[in-house]
Amino acid sequence: MKRILAVLSVFVLSLSILAAGGSGEAAKDDPIDSMALILSGPANDQGWNAVAVAGLEATAEQFGLETTIMENVSIADSEAAYRQLAAEGYDIVIGHGYQYGEPAAAVSHEFPSKYFLATESDSYSDNAASYVMACEQGAYIMGILCAGMSESGTIGVIGGFEQPSIIKEVEAFKLAAATVNPDINVMSIYINSFTDTNLGYEAAMTMINHGADVIYQVANQAGNGAIIACSEKGVYCCGNSYDQNSIAPDYVLSSTIYNMDQVMKTAVSSILDGTFTGGVYNLGMDKGVVEIAPYHSLDSVIPADLKDLVSETVEAITSGELQVPVIAEASK
Amino acid sequence: MTDTLSLIASFASSALRQAAPLSLAGLGVAYAEKAGILNIGEEGIMLGGAFAGFITAYFTGSLALGILGGAAGGIVISMIHAFLSIKAKANQTISGLALNFFTLGLTSFLFLLAFGQGSSLPSIANLKPVAIPILSSIPFIGEVLFRQNVLVYVLYIAIAAFSVFFYRTEWGISLTAVGENPQAADSAGINVYRTRYLACLVNGIFGGLGGCFITLGQLGYFQEDIVSGKGYIALVAVILGRHNPILIFLSAAMIGLAESLQFSMQAMGVQLPSQAFSMLPYVVAVIVLLFSIGRSTTPAAVGIPYERDKR
Numbered sequence: 196m197k198r199i200l201a202v203l204s205v206f207v208l209s210l211s212i213l214a215a216g217g218s219g220e221a222a223k224d225d226p227i228d229s230m231a232l233i234l235s236g237p238a239n240d241q242g243w244n245a246v247a248v249a250g251l252e253a254t255a256e257q258f259g260l261e262t263t264i265m266e267n268v269s270i271a272d273s274e275a276a277y278r279q280l281a282a283e284g285y286d287i288v289i290g291h292g293y294q295y296g297e298p299a300a301a302v303s304h305e306f307p308s309k310y311f312l313a314t315e316s317d318s319y320s321d322n323a324a325s326y327v328m329a330c331e332q333g334a335y336i337m338g339i340l341c342a343g344m345s346e347s348g349t350i351g352v353i354g355g356f357e358q359p360s361i362i363k364e365v366e367a368f369k370l371a372a373a374t375v376n377p378d379i380n381v382m383s384i385y386i387n388s389f390t391d392t393n394l395g396y397e398a399a400m401t402m403i404n405h406g407a408d409v410i411y412q413v414a415n416q417a418g419n420g421a422i423i424a425c426s427e428k429g430v431y432c433c434g435n436s437y438d439q440n441s442i443a444p445d446y447v448l449s450s451t452i453y454n455m456d457q458v459m460k461t462a463v464s465s466i467l468d469g470t471f472t473g474g475v476y477n478l479g480m481d482k483g484v485v486e487i488a489p490y491h492s493l494d495s496v497i498p499a500d501l502k503d504l505v506s507e508t509v510e511a512i513t514s515g516e517l518q519v520p521v522i523a524e525a526s527k
Numbered sequence: 528m529t530d531t532l533s534l535i536a537s538f539a540s541s542a543l544r545q546a547a548p549l550s551l552a553g554l555g556v557a558y559a560e561k562a563g564i565l566n567i568g569e570e571g572i573m574l575g576g577a578f579a580g581f582i583t584a585y586f587t588g589s590l591a592l593g594i595l596g597g598a599a600g601g602i603v604i605s606m607i608h609a610f611l612s613i614k615a616k617a618n619q620t621i622s623g624l625a626l627n628f629f630t631l632g633l634t635s636f637l638f639l640l641a642f643g644q645g646s647s648l649p650s651i652a653n654l655k656p657v658a659i660p661i662l663s664s665i666p667f668i669g670e671v672l673f674r675q676n677v678l679v680y681v682l683y684i685a686i687a688a689f690s691v692f693f694y695r696t697e698w699g700i701s702l703t704a705v706g707e708n709p710q711a712a713d714s715a716g717i718n719v720y721r722t723r724y725l726a727c728l729v730n731g732i733f734g735g736l737g738g739c740f741i742t743l744g745q746l747g748y749f750q751e752d753i754v755s756g757k758g759y760i761a762l763v764a765v766i767l768g769r770h771n772p773i774l775i776f777l778s779a780a781m782i783g784l785a786e787s788l789q790f791s792m793q794a795m796g797v798q799l800p801s802q803a804f805s806m807l808p809y810v811v812a813v814i815v816l817l818f819s820i821g822r823s824t825t826p827a828a829v830g831i832p833y834e835r836d837k838r
Contacts, residue, residue, distance in 0.1 A: 236751070237635060237750070237751035237752070239638070239639055239642075239643075239750075239751070240750060240751065241648040241750070351794070354801075357800065357801045357802065382793075382794040382795075382796070383793070383794075383796075384790055384793040384794055384801075385793065385801035385804075385805075386790075386801075386805070387801060387802060387804075387805040388755070390750075390752060390755055391755040391756075392746055392750060392753060392755075393545070393741060393745065393746070393755070393757075394786075396745060396746060397541055397544070397545060397786065397787065397790060398790050398793075398794075400537075400541055401538075401541065401787065401790035401791055401794050402794050404534060404537040404538070404541075405534070405791070405794050405795070407794075416750055419648060419746075419748070419750070420746055423650075423653075423745075423746050423747060423748070427653075441648065442648050442650065525801075
């Protein structure tokens, strides 16, 4: 009896998956009421992914959506993840990271009534879109701040993987640093990991030993190790993804903040009011998606003219007067 | 000149910092393998130690208790492996792999239970370097070797103790006998099961210490999968070091050196793709393995459960 039940339930399950896949136009009338989030690492990484989870919660609350999260999804599993979540009936599936763009567009054709989103990517289709956060704008500001705070004339930036979404931050950082001090030496290290905190720690140690006295990190969870190294060596640093001042209050000058809730709310409201079209959308400081964290207790350490320069640059970027270029190729 | 020397010294201490957790774990693995216990689950043991060490230090506020907690965490995971492979006579490769996944899930779950989800990082002050009087004032060597945290000194002592124990004591000989030919050891009156349980205990202690070196000695916080593969690298160090405590340390140091070297080269702006740099430690490991072909030191009975009534 048990076996028959099991076989039956598997049969019903597969039928329902088929139905979800083939429903097409008919399902368009269904209300949009659920959303799933795909993450590259753990949800509680106190960084990149935690920011996305917070964004999902805020969005769900505003629009009354049912949500789920899939953690630790590797690149190889990402197509399957999109497919599974769509088959389970989630109306909107969003992958948080550059690597999820291609899979989103690929799977989107199989589920024409669902919406497939990815952040930081460049792929799209009729029902798939990429939302690019203008992270380079934040990195540009950090470049000005780090270069302005450096006494040794050497600063460093630590990147996770050498991929477009990280390279654009590293390059914008270098560009901005040179505008403050044309002779500045900006070291860059890609540690090829978003999760190995030890590598972030050792990369920062290496830079400090080579004379760097301010360091910026763009390496998600692994970057937290860089902040620990800086606080150990008494070197200033800048954080990423959210306000990281709490990790080392005496050393984290400021952080680039990504307001993922703004990204998701923009996407969901366009879907709900029927204005959604597939494409690549750039969201930056003007939309409130990218922000700079306050200086907290280090406010008195930063010279007034540097603070002025930072706030002027933020204004120029927000108003569109200053365009920070997006550089996809790493320079050495 | 002094600048170059201090740069080399900081470079060497970076290598030592990366070698220390690998060597601590490696010593434990070598002990277990000498007794005939294969432990692919070293990654899990280190993760257990890293987590237990952090959580103990966080809630008691004492780093000393944290270190003890780390060792205990390693023991718990290791003893599961001991039970499965000695008592239940399970396939040790499968048991070890299962332990790795089990520990990854368990520590992440417990961490979530203890601290919840959020964007603040629960952290503690980590172990500070302690300068050994006199020795630390030796130029260069003192700076590299004797200005480290207490776990590094534990490592030095353990290397010396294991070197004597493995090759100069009757216990060490019995251990080797159990790993090479458990039947013969049994007939000679050595308790094979007890020796193997003890080996797993030692492996747990040192794997746990290696794990809490990362959370207590270096970072001062815990995150999911914080060991990120170092348990596997420790296994490589044991094979490269051919189960010899000093050689294990040197192999781990070489892997650490390759890692520091790739960061230094990137920081100095050497024109190469970063992915090529990240390969370096593994390339070094493969090359050394090539040179040691045909000189395997793996004990004959590694991975084979001992059954008393079988021939």
